[in-house]
Amino acid sequence: MKKPLIVIIEDEEDLLELLEYKLSKEGYEVEGFLSTKNVESFLEEEDVDLMIVDRNLPGLEGSEFVKSLRNKGVETPIILLTAKNADIDIETGFLRGADDYITKPFNMNELVLRVKAVLKRVKPETFENILYFRDIKLDLNKREVFIEEEKIDLTKLEFDLLYTFIKNKNIVLSREFLLENVWNKDEIHQDKTVNVAIKRLKEKIDPKKKKNYIEAIRGVGYKIG
CATH class of the missing domain: 1.10.10.10 (Winged helix-like DNA-binding domain superfamily/Winged helix DNA-binding domain)
Structure with missing residues (x-):
């Protein structure tokens, strides 16, 4: 009867802590990373229900990381969280495998609602009730x-x-x-x-x-x- 597990990759430490706090209060299990390093090994070991990924990450850019995961067969739903808000950036994010796209600055309550919406859409039998x-x-x-x-x-x-x-x-x-x-x-x-x-x-x-x-x-x- 475990809580849904959410992985957050965000290189701004203060924002990462805020996201972890907010989603934990909403009843989710949350694991935060400041870069993509070690995320893939974590995904192999844990049953992750959702990922929130920033695009401006050190090393591998966030949407490129999403694309690499999709190419490896990872189907975990992913929300991209980024300051890149041009139409082409949003289109690229979806084309590379994102399930949703939130631009910064953002409303924290809206993010929570989007998290719930994505989880209900991909696993309605698990999360709807x-x-x-x-x-x-x-x-x-x-x-x-x-x-x-x-x-x-x-x-x-x-x-x-x-x-x-x-x-x-x-x-x-x-x-x-x-x-x-x-x-x-x-x-x-x-x-x-x-x-x-x-x-x-x-x-x-x-x-x-x-x-x-x-x-x-x-x-x-x-x-x-």
Whole structure:
């Protein structure tokens, strides 16, 4: 039940660290390289789901590296990330084997959406109905939850509650919103119903109270982030 593994090749160390941080927070396993050196041996040893490759790399230019991988039969989906934004550069990138092309400067949230879109397109059966948050994995088809690859038993209500939080991560959700979207609208519930359910959920997903997935925002509601 491993997380999708993404390889990033980017020679700007600060940007590489930012990409690693952002994609890790989105629930991906990330391996970063500052050049193409050692990448091919890594691809031979690991089952990589996606690559993000800068074009302006030391040594072998990024799109040339992509072309060499394609010529060797590597089919891993690849997103080129580059400041080269002329039409001919974009065309060349696709012709050499890229699945998508993002030009710098770019919006980090857009990059995340493109990553998800490429993964869904190439492996829809694997990624379409799976959500990740930090070390939590939700399999929506099987309605199963894994934390650090260990299965956690949740009730239907707890699963729906966790799903709602992750789907709306970093957004403060009011008790009214949770009652309307998680509980049956036709039933009468009180705010304490939400409080009790969240307390039980937190006890199951964070029994040692060290991870603090769900945060109470006083007077407003709760958020996961």
